[in-house]
């Protein structure tokens with residue numbers, strides 16, 4: 001199956017640029033998640049690849065083949081939308097039968113339907129109408145169409161949206177099982193950072209029609225290149241605080257604290273920055289412990305204003321200088337609302353982003 005290349009793709013609607021000089025490579029057989037806020041251009045990107053939306057500039061290639069000027073029906077792409085796209089008057093079997101992209105004999109067709117129904121566990125549903133299926137079953141049937149089609153390129157537009165939590169969790173597994181059983185170069189579109197982290201080989205973050213970072217989920221999480229990428233991943237979201245650096249001193253007015261220069265600060269260090277700190281990067285001093293907080297980080301005091309435990313993790317909110325910060329700790333750390341706490345962040349867990357970059 002071919003890799004997908006978007007080279008300097010641009011697209012405007014009524015004079016408004018929606019894709020701006022967009023470059024992206026999806027490797028052969030890769031499961032790439034395209035992550036971005038609503039309106040950032042995700043669906044337009046998929047439609048440009050599928051040939052459903054003409055582009056204003058740039059090229060789209062599948063491997064060595066330039067498909068920019070090919071009509072959609074000649075691209076061998078399967079697109080799965082958030083709505084299932086099944087014909088309501090046809091049984092699931094008949095919907096699958098017409099999903100093939102070219103004429104194949106009936107034995108081959110039956111074998112593909114059998115394979116798709118087995119992978120997606122919809123065999124008992126084949127003779128039902130779409131109206132007789134649950135939301136999760138409809139998504140599996142829609143995905144089965146893509147297996148029958150045997151497309152080289154698979155485009156999934158918000159395939160997990162509007163499913164309840166249990167079905168969504170199951171369908172995530174179904175999608176990956178499907179991908180591994182019949183690999184295709186795949187783009188899965190979502191605005192949900194957790195979903196991207198769970199599913200992607202690599203994540204491409206799109207912001208206002210531009211790809212701002214492409215990397216593994218680990219690197220996107222731990223080494224975001226800018227504030228928009230840092231914000232796109234993580235639950236609870238990253239804490240973003242104003243900082244200024246001058247004469248080897250950093251001042252964080254939001255935390256009412258300052259500290260001296262260390263090696264981990266940006267090289268070109270003076271001016272205004274936004275610092276990003278993940279909720280789990282803070283260390284809260286356990287008041288019942290005699291062990292001091294290790295040195296080598298940012299230190300400040302803040303008053304706890306909210307405590308709750310979810311799934312064995314303590315979620316704490318602290319207030320300092322009118323700014324709220326979110327902290328995750330283990331349940332062994334005992335903190336109560338109203339208490340003033342010493343908090344530290346090791347320097348290596350502080351992300352620096354130039355302000356207004």
Ligand SMILES: Nc1ncnc2c1ncn2[C@@H]1O[C@H](COP(=O)(O)OP(=O)(O)OP(=O)(O)O)[C@@H](O)[C@H]1O
Nearest residue numbers: 013014018036037038039040041042043044045191
């Ligand atoms: N056919 C169209 N005509 C005019 N504007 C359009 C058209 N299609 C999309 N747009 C605009 O292009 C921008 C990007 O839309 P797109 O659907 O690609 O975003 P998205 O990231 O997929 O958003 P969402 O997550 O909300 O689906 C939006 O501002 C949208 O209003």
